[in-house]
Amino acid sequence: MTKLSFGVFDVMSRGVAESYSSAADMYDDHIQLAAEVEQKGYEYYFSIEHQSSPLSYLTSPNVYFASLARNTSVLRFGMMIYQMPFHHPIRL
Numbered sequence: 001m002t003k004l005s006f007g008v009f010d011v012m013s014r015g016v017a018e019s020y021s022s023a024a025d026m027y028d029d030h031i032q033l034a035a036e037v038e039q040k041g042y043e044y045y046f047s048i049e050h051q052s053s054p055l056s057y058l059t060s061p062n063v064y065f066a067s068l069a070r071n072t073s074v075l076r077f078g079m080m081i082y083q084m085p086f087h088h089p090i091r092l
Contacts, residue, residue: 007044008037009080014054023057027064034068038075045077051086 010030020026034045045068050056058064061079068077082092 005043006041007046008033008042009046009048010034011048012057014057017057026057027067031067031071034075034077035071038072043074043076045072045075046080047077048080049082051083 010033012026012030017023017026020029037045047058047061047064048056049058049061051059061082065077065079068075
């Protein structure tokens with residue numbers, strides 16, 4: 001029988017960011033969230049990049065994912081959107 005996998009889609013929107021006293025606190029909480037969902041058995045973690053948009057405050061996804069990798073062990077993560085004008089395709 002095929003195993004059903006679950007994942008999380010996490011967004012750091014303006015409303016979320018305004019509830020924190022600093023950006024560092026917000027990022028720390030989202031990194032902790034990733035560690036917690038991994039412990040609960042989730043297999044995937046996705047986020048979204050938007051530059052200068054109230055939809056998401058994640059402007060450097062590769063650095064953020066490096067931090068996620070440091071704090072998780074088996075969780076797989078990826079971006080739903082990379083904005084191509086800000087990234088050379090070869091680097092992605």
